[in-house]
Amino acid sequence: MIRLEALSRHFDGHAAVEDVSLEISGGTLQVLIGPSGCGKSTLLRLINRLIAPTTGRVLLDGVDTATLAPEALRRRIGYVIQGTGLFPHLTVAENIAVVPRLLGWPKAARRQRVEALMELVRLEPALATRYPAALSGGQQQRVGIARALAADPALLLMDEPFSALDPVTRRQLQAALLDIQQRVRKTIVFVTHDMEEAVRLGDRIALMQDGRLVQNGPPDALLRHPVNAFAAAFVGEERALMRLARHSVADFMRTEPPFPLAAPAVSANLPARQALSRLLDGQPVLLVTGPSGEAVGQIALQDFAQE
Amino acid sequence: MRPLLRTLLLWPVLWLALSQTAAWQWLLAPLAAPGQTVLFDRTSLAALALAHVEIVGLALGAVLLVALPLGIWATRAAGQPFLGAVRSLGTLSQTIPPVAVLFLALPIFGFGRQAVMLALFVYGLMPSMQGVLTGLSTVSPAVREAARGMGLEGFDLFRQVEWPLALPALLAGVRTSAVLLTATATLAPMVGVESLGTPILAGLAVDNTAQVAEGTVAVALLAMLTSATLRSLEHILTPWSRQTA
Numbered sequence: 290m291i292r293l294e295a296l297s298r299h300f301d302g303h304a305a306v307e308d309v310s311l312e313i314s315g316g317t318l319q320v321l322i323g324p325s326g327c328g329k330s331t332l333l334r335l336i337n338r339l340i341a342p343t344t345g346r347v348l349l350d351g352v353d354t355a356t357l358a359p360e361a362l363r364r365r366i367g368y369v370i371q372g373t374g375l376f377p378h379l380t381v382a383e384n385i386a387v388v389p390r391l392l393g394w395p396k397a398a399r400r401q402r403v404e405a406l407m408e409l410v411r412l413e414p415a416l417a418t419r420y421p422a423a424l425s426g427g428q429q430q431r432v433g434i435a436r437a438l439a440a441d442p443a444l445l446l447m448d449e450p451f452s453a454l455d456p457v458t459r460r461q462l463q464a465a466l467l468d469i470q471q472r473v474r475k476t477i478v479f480v481t482h483d484m485e486e487a488v489r490l491g492d493r494i495a496l497m498q499d500g501r502l503v504q505n506g507p508p509d510a511l512l513r514h515p516v517n518a519f520a521a522a523f524v525g526e527e528r529a530l531m532r533l534a535r536h537s538v539a540d541f542m543r544t545e546p547p548f549p550l551a552a553p554a555v556s557a558n559l560p561a562r563q564a565l566s567r568l569l570d571g572q573p574v575l576l577v578t579g580p581s582g583e584a585v586g587q588i589a590l591q592d593f594a595q596e
Numbered sequence: 597m598r599p600l601l602r603t604l605l606l607w608p609v610l611w612l613a614l615s616q617t618a619a620w621q622w623l624l625a626p627l628a629a630p631g632q633t634v635l636f637d638r639t640s641l642a643a644l645a646l647a648h649v650e651i652v653g654l655a656l657g658a659v660l661l662v663a664l665p666l667g668i669w670a671t672r673a674a675g676q677p678f679l680g681a682v683r684s685l686g687t688l689s690q691t692i693p694p695v696a697v698l699f700l701a702l703p704i705f706g707f708g709r710q711a712v713m714l715a716l717f718v719y720g721l722m723p724s725m726q727g728v729l730t731g732l733s734t735v736s737p738a739v740r741e742a743a744r745g746m747g748l749e750g751f752d753l754f755r756q757v758e759w760p761l762a763l764p765a766l767l768a769g770v771r772t773s774a775v776l777l778t779a780t781a782t783l784a785p786m787v788g789v790e791s792l793g794t795p796i797l798a799g800l801a802v803d804n805t806a807q808v809a810e811g812t813v814a815v816a817l818l819a820m821l822t823s824a825t826l827r828s829l830e831h832i833l834t835p836w837s838r839q840t841a
């Protein structure tokens with residue numbers, strides 16, 4: 290559990306983070322979102338104490354982080370830096386094993402951990418001996434994530450980990466993160482300035498503006514009830530569509546028979562957006578099928594209109 | 597390991613080549629005027645080369661002894677205010693012609709090794725100094741932040757991240773210094789110290805082209821091999837700087 294108490298950080302009189310109070314309970318994926326320069330990265334650095342607050346405190350499981358040794362604190366917190374920051378002189382495996390090595394893990398344990406993590410983030414084992422310069426951008430970001438997870442930290446700070454990726458790779462990595470989050474529940478503070486990404490990933494989304502916290506809550510709350518004009522503008526005109534990012538066909542389908550067995554079939558766990566797209570393409574109705582292909586419902590455009 | 601081994605094996609080969617007096621005699625004979633001795637005969641070419649290497653090695657050692665600590669200090673927080681001054685010092689040192697240093701050193705040290713060392717040290721300092729400074733000050737901020745974010749600070753940060761990342765620029769600087777010193781050490785005989793410059797200066801004095809060529813070719817071979825050796829050392833010390841996507 291993390292608690293930020295009236296946290297501020299000023300640089301030469303200018304406030305990068307101003308009076309932010311935020312509580313993040315264990316196992317939550319907390320998104321920080323806001324326009325460029327609003328203080329997201331600064332807030333992350335305040336949490337792992339790469340910078341010290343001007344005023345306010347950070348409590349980690351009830352302990353004020355100012356009372357802890359910064360190096361030891363940081364080895365307990367996974368950190369995926371904006372722009373990967375892989376060590377160019379270390380191989381993929383060595384990059385991933387940095388913190389375990391600092392913590393004095395024996396060699397065999399480190400190797401095992403590296404193998405497991407590479408599998409977790411879907412990196413081919415053959416890449417283990419490559420240097421970062423010989424990886425694609427997406428592969429580098431996967432290594433960055435594996436590296437942050439290496440010592441199995443309970444808290445993970447991720448600063449725009451999927452930026453500068455093509456939409457397909459980005460979606461893959463988002464899915465991988467959700468998958469990892471399901472299997473090894475972490476507290477994650479995830480920075481992005483992409484609203485769609487925030488909605489897809491976040492259990493809660495905190496919106497920032499000029500160093501201040503504007504609104505924090507579950508994605509639906511932010512999308513349905515933005516607290517002010519800035520929040521409404523940031524969420525954007527497409528907010529109704531955004532909500533679909535978290536839903537699958539199953540959330541909208543009608544389950545009363547009879548089913549339109551002749552219509553094209555889609556799986557019940559297909560993202561709702563994709564079903565909507567096909568309906569907008571001119572398909573009047575879709576048959577929804579369950580895990581073993583049996584008909585479980587149907588979906589048409591008007592099903593999206595109801596709450 | 598392979599490329600370094602290969603260049604290291606070339607050193608005894610060079611030694612053997614320099615010892616083939618008959619061959620050198622045959623090769624350079626066409627350049628000698630009638631009645632001139634083709635080869636410098638007071639000291640063998642191989643012995644001159646050895647003396648040459650020794651001078652260069654000592655001078656390079658002195659350069660590193662100064663450039664490394666000074667460069668490291670100037671790139672730490674404590675030395676940062678002096679970074680500009682250290683950089684200028686390196687540049688300034690190379691603007692002084694080594695011949696001038698040789699003669700300025702004469703009244704202090706007299707003829708002999710010390711004057712040569714001083715001249716070579718001053719002249720060879722800049723590339724190494726520059727290499728150390730460039731290497732240590734260009735570690736990317738993202739990499740530094742990632743390292744600190746993982747709990748690396750102070751000496752650990754230096755040893756595990758900054759130093760290895762500085763190596764390519766640093767070693768390239770050292771290589772430049774070494775080649776420069778190999779060429780410049782030909783001036784040593786001006787203050788009475790033997791080197792591969794000895795046949796060159798002796799040849800120039802009596803208009804003996806063959807002897808000038810003898811020294812020049814030997815220096816060139818030595819410089820090339822020095823450069824190749826250091827290059828292969830860079831190769832094995834920084835394997836990561838070669839692989840790209």
Ligand SMILES: Nc1ncnc2c1ncn2[C@@H]1O[C@H](COP(=O)(O)OP(=O)(O)OP(=O)(O)O)[C@@H](O)[C@H]1O
Binds near residue numbers: 300305331371
């Ligand atoms: N070390 C620093 N010194 C001075 N000003 C800084 C420093 N770090 C951040 N700032 C300033 O603080 C503000 C917030 O920066 P921060 O990097 O936290 O923004 P951000 O929300 O992460 O932006 P982006 O989305 O572009 O990454 C900016 O105005 C920035 O210029």
Ligand SMILES: [Mg+2]
Binds near residue numbers: 331371
């Ligand atoms: Mg940022």
